[in-house]
Amino acid sequence: MRNSTSPAVKVILLDIEGTTTPVDYVFGVLFPYAKERAGEFLQRQGQEESVQADLKLLRQEYETERAVGLAEKLPAWEGDAPAAVVPYIHYLIEIDRKSTGLKSFQGKLWNQGYQDGTLRSQVFPDVKPAFERWTAAGKQLYIFSSGSVQAQQLLFRYSEAGDLTQFLSGYFDTQIGMKREPESYRKIAAEIGVSPAEILFVSDVVPELEAARSAGMHGLFSLRPGNYTSDSEGFPVVRSFNEIQEI
Missing domain, CATH: 1.10.720.60 (Transcription Termination Factor Rho, Rna-binding Domain; Chain A, Domain 1)
Known part of the structure; x- marks a missing residue:
């Protein structure tokens, strides 16, 4: 299955656990x-x-x-x-x-x-190539996680794939709101300075996708090895970022 992000999508907003990073690492x-x-x-x-x-x-x-x-x-x-x-x-x-x-x-x-090198974060093998592809196509990449902004930055800076922070335009945590509340996604869009309709959100948690959809964003359900559920409840499914292609 191939999912396409249209030119109208300017921003790709990503969850971490179960989306860029194995649940087991967390x-x-x-x-x-x-x-x-x-x-x-x-x-x-x-x-x-x-x-x-x-x-x-x-x-x-x-x-x-x-x-x-x-x-x-x-x-x-x-x-x-x-x-x-x-x-x-x-x-x-x-x-x-x-x-x-x-x-x-x-x-x-x-x-x-x-x-001190005790920790090196894990990301799925398709993450870095996707980051390179999306940014080359002019997309802005942001993270929205319940982990603190500092924790997010550390995870992407000290990953086994190298420093991935160069591809990321910003980070959001629960300071902006909880991930299952539509208002959080409206605030994120306003903070970035785009319409919610110009943002694609990828997560492995359906209530988060529902909240983002209620705010006007597009959503894809991330189905990764080790995730808690495979039930996307109607959201389009991606098993790899390679399935998200620009047109």
Whole structure:
């Protein structure tokens, strides 16, 4: 199957997990790395202003959960030491919570791993050639992920395929809105400065595609090895970026 992006499509907006990057890299490498090193990182850098900002967001989230009667499900957060948040961080990672505070914290933690060479991100083999092809055709490429902008930049800068940030025009995370809300996609279009109808969004999550479609964007369902579902619920399916061709 070949899907074509018409000349009217000026921007290709991409999800990461299950679209550019194997799900297993996120759940099998990045998340365990964050769980294993969170305590050590907080002992060393927990008093830094930017880390304290993340901890403030996490504390607000924790107290909100307690206020709505979820205290029995939550791990204890005892004391004011930065490392006291670790059980809650582990809890959020285990349930894959799309938490802005957690994602921002993880970006800082992963930065260390990428810098020292412990981490090298995985992308599917067709990603780099597609980036080259699309940018040569005049398309702008953007990322929209629940991971922080910092985490996104690190993933594409330190990939096994080399530095792919040269092909990317920008990044969006949950600071602009949640991925299942149409308003997030309207804001992205406004930020880029194009009509939603000029944007193609590729994701492996149908509710995200539905939100983007509600905002006026085009959508393709990414079906990659290891993804959670093969049910595109009517969205056109791509198994490789090689199937997305310009006309």
